Amino acid sequence: MTPSPIKTVGVIGTGVIGASWTALFLSKGLKVIATDPAPDAEVKLLEYLQKNGSSVPKSKLTTSSFLENLKFVRDLDPYLGEIDLIQENGPERVDFKRRLFAHLDANTPGHVLIASSSSGLPSSAFITKCKNNPSRILIGHPFNPPHLVPLVEVVPHPGTSDAYVTAACEFYRDLDKDPVVVKKETPGFIANRLQAAVCSEAYSLVSRGVVSAEDLDKTMTSGLGLRWALSGPIMTNTLGGGGNFSHFMNHLGPALKTWLDDMHQNSFNFDSQEAVNDLKDKVNGWVSTIDLKEVESNRDAFLSSLVKDKLGSSGAKTDR
Numbered sequence: 001m002t003p004s005p006i007k008t009v010g011v012i013g014t015g016v017i018g019a020s021w022t023a024l025f026l027s028k029g030l031k032v033i034a035t036d037p038a039p040d041a042e043v044k045l046l047e048y049l050q051k052n053g054s055s056v057p058k059s060k061l062t063t064s065s066f067l068e069n070l071k072f073v074r075d076l077d078p079y080l081g082e083i084d085l086i087q088e089n090g091p092e093r094v095d096f097k098r099r100l101f102a103h104l105d106a107n108t109p110g111h112v113l114i115a116s117s118s119s120g121l122p123s124s125a126f127i128t129k130c131k132n133n134p135s136r137i138l139i140g141h142p143f144n145p146p147h148l149v150p151l152v153e154v155v156p157h158p159g160t161s162d163a164y165v166t167a168a169c170e171f172y173r174d175l176d177k178d179p180v181v182v183k184k185e186t187p188g189f190i191a192n193r194l195q196a197a198v199c200s201e202a203y204s205l206v207s208r209g210v211v212s213a214e215d216l217d218k219t220m221t222s223g224l225g226l227r228w229a230l231s232g233p234i235m236t237n238t239l240g241g242g243g244n245f246s247h248f249m250n251h252l253g254p255a256l257k258t259w260l261d262d263m264h265q266n267s268f269n270f271d272s273q274e275a276v277n278d279l280k281d282k283v284n285g286w287v288s289t290i291d292l293k294e295v296e297s298n299r300d301a302f303l304s305s306l307v308k309d310k311l312g313s314s315g316a317k318t319d320r
Contacts, residue, residue: 153179214286
């Protein structure tokens, strides 16, 4: 079986991630059939779309016009024959996904691509009861909020067909996303593992009193984060080596090992409830003084502007 052209997307779960996916799909001219069992899910989805629909970079439709392409249903089954791709955003639980994907695989036409937004569970863990066509199932893991952040991790399981990996990448790329293919299933995939490594050291530095939680974040937002938005760690290192990665490794490699040895010796102890509670107190003491809605609003406005600039630059095109 081969993937079909994607014009209608089924969105399962319309929480934060599912709603953001929906905003993206609709703004790019796709039809969306969405479902979520929560009693107020439809109302919350519409509120989200009204608030965030206009911020999607390179949107093809206005919010008022793209809402005409949305259908919210309580039961997706009668519409499975109309759908070309499913983006699942359910709970991060193996038992839930195993039941759901077995049902979707059995009741959806065999050519339909089925993607999960799972942020860490590999699809091989929940396709064990899929008998129809599990080769069309993979992970399409976005980053919050998906309608703004371009990255999507495409993670096939060992039995996923190359044709569906290619179709998924082309689909996300057509939405102005930047898909990366994770060639081997690994817990947490790629970005969350990198994030976990950074956060672990951040927790250690704050908990040991090396730096405040506020200044820790400032170190990222006023320094590392600005560079990494334009060039990742590998390219940043290469540029730091005068355009020569080997020079960078020869010059700073020994120092990096010294820093890493110290980091390992002082790694944050997640098993210590005392250490966890102390970190919570330090972080919450700072966060309690902040207007988080304003932080989120400012973040999204800046992200939208930044992504629009990147999409309009020649660098964004060559990155792909």
